[in-house]
Amino acid sequence: MWCSTGTTSMLLLLPAALLIMDVIVVENIYLLVLVTLISVLQNAFFALKVEKECKFHDTNTPAFERVSCASRNCMDAYATFLAVMWCAGLCLSQAPAAFAGLIYLVVRHKYFVGYMGQSSQSTPGYLFGKRILCFLVLMCTVGIFNYVLVCCCGSNYKDYLETITKAASALLLIP
16 A cells, blocks of 8 residues: 555655756756857858859859858868857856857858958858867767766766866967
8 A cells, every 4th residue: 555655755856856857957068059050040141142053143253153162161170060059068068068069150150251352361261160079079078088987886976077167268368
């Protein structure tokens, strides 16, 4: 008799526990979700630029080739950007990963606009974007290394690492 009553009370508590768990999960990823949605809007902007250039100009013009090439180059790096941003945010800390993601989107826009002018104007945006991707890869690596330390040694340095990455993410603003 006690088991059935205990089971019933556990079943009543289960939806509340799932709701709390959902809130905790959302708190840990909402910044990453926002940056992802902004990046989707940016991709739509790039696609509209290519479409506009295609409609108003011949597809064999240098202007169309530059816009099309800039869009392709941005799309080639997009999957890598999303993967490392999400891994860094989940493995270590979402705030620095989302901040780096926002900076990457600004730099990618600078690259796209610079490429529409002359390809040499896009170089600073390209190099800065590589630096941000390297920072995100480093965050992923450190987060995974901390997880291995927790599993093998029982040592958790995540709080220290989050503090360091929050401070280091501000260094991304230095050209």
